[in-house]
Amino acid sequence: DAGITQSPRHKVTETGTPVTLRCHQTENHRYMYWYRQDPGHGLRLIHYSYGVKDTDKGEVSDGYSVSRSKTEDFLLTLESATSSQTSVYFCAISEVGLATGELFFGEGSRLTVL
Amino acid sequence: DAKTTQPNSMESNEEEPVHLPCNHSTISGTDYIHWYRQLPSQGPEYVIHGLTSNVNNRMASLAIAEDRKSSTLILHRATLRDAAVYYCILRDVEAGNNRKLIWGLGTSLAVNP
Numbered sequence: 001d002a003g004i005t006q007s008p009r010h011k012v013t014e015t016g017t018p019v020t021l022r023c024h025q026t027e028n029h030r031y032m033y034w035y036r037q038d039p040g041h042g043l044r045l046i047h048y049s050y051g052v053k054d055t056d057k058g059e060v061s062d063g064y065s066v067s068r069s070k071t072e073d074f075l076l077t078l079e080s081a082t083s084s085q086t087s088v089y090f091c092a093i094s095e096v097g098l099a100t101g102e103l104f105f106g107e108g109s110r111l112t113v114l
Numbered sequence: 115d116a117k118t119t120q121p122n123s124m125e126s127n128e129e130e131p132v133h134l135p136c137n138h139s140t141i142s143g144t145d146y147i148h149w150y151r152q153l154p155s156q157g158p159e160y161v162i163h164g165l166t167s168n169v170n171n172r173m174a175s176l177a178i179a180e181d182r183k184s185s186t187l188i189l190h191r192a193t194l195r196d197a198a199v200y201y202c203i204l205r206d207v208e209a210g211n212n213r214k215l216i217w218g219l220g221t222s223l224a225v226n227p
Contacts, residue, residue, distance in 0.1 A: 042201070042217030043158070090157050103150070105157030 003027055004106040006091050012112045019078040021109050023091030025071075031094045032074040033058075033103070034066065036087040043090065049074055081113045118202045123222045126192045134187040134221055136202030141182050145204040149176065149187045152220070153198045161187065161200070197225045 003026030013019055023032060033048040035058075045058030047066040055066050063085060065077045078085055091106040119137040126132040138147065149161040162169055162176045164185070169176045175188040189196055201220040 040219070042219055044217070045215065092157070102160040102163075103158070105159065108155075108157055 004091060004093060004104060006089075006106040006109045008109060009107065010110045012114065013081055014114050015082055016080050019081050019111065019113075021076040021089055021091075021111070023074045023076070023106060025074075025093050027093060027104070028071060029093040029095050029104075030071075032068065033092040033094075034064070034074065034076045035090045035092060036060065037090060037108075038087050046076065046089075078111075081111075083113050085111065086113045087111060117216055118204060118218055120200070120202055120218060120221045122219065123224070125224045125226065126189075127226045128194060129191050132189040132192045132196070132223065132225075134189070134200050134202075134223065135184065136186070137184045138202070138204055139183045141204060142206065145206050147176065147178060147182075147185050148203050148205050149174070150201045150203065151196075151198040152201070153195075158201065163205075192223075192225045194225050194227060197223055199223070 005024045007022045031050055034046040035043045036046055037043050044060045046060055046064050047055055047058055049055045049068040052068055052071055055068060063078060065079065067075045074091060089109045089111060092103045094103050124134065146163055146165050148163040150158040151161050152158040162171055162174050164176045164178055166178060168178060177186045177188060179185065187200060199220040199222050201217055203215055203217055205215060
């Protein structure tokens with residue numbers, strides 16, 4: 001199994017509070033991604049990174065920011081959490097060659113915003 | 115962006131073959147067909163991928179129609195552990211990144227003992 005660790009795995013917070021989710025990999029893969037998964041929707045890309053300090057927006061990036069200061073860590077921050085951000089968040093990694101390579105996913109972080 | 119269409123759910127019996135269909139009528143020449151599955155309370159995991167030719171690996175086989183507008187994931191002998199949601203997605207080699215990946219709702223496969 002790919003070495004991907006997400007933390008925290010579960011979090012309950014209140015509206016308006018900041019939240020940071022961490023994704024840590026031991027595979028030295030270049031690309032890292034944050035997805036959210038909600039009932040009735042497929043996985044949706046929030047942000048991704050193609051290298052240290054290189055990030056870009058996905059399809060649902062509003063309200064989220066990311067940082068990647070080291071190859072192994074990719075942080076997702078909700079500056080001021082809202083109830084609409086209640087979701088399960090998945091981190092994924094991949095090597096170069098995205099069309100043919102595999103995405104490896106973490107086990108997910110369940111966030112509840114009250 | 116090319117999209118895929120899959121049945122919402124399917125059912126199979128243990129130790130029988132399962133054929134999971136996927137339609138992708140707007141597929142482009144540079145789209146690879148990927149299959150992932152998601153077991154309950156876990157992240158998705160890679161199953162198989164292909165471009166034009168049929169592909170086999172230890173988990174499954176992928177049969178791609180000659181016109182590439184549809185494909186079928188084949189589980190040769192279903193086990194209880196194969197009960198999962200199966201996603202068929204297209205990945206554009208020219209896109210250079212995963213922004214154009216579109217994940218649908220997949221097919222929820224139930225396996226009866």
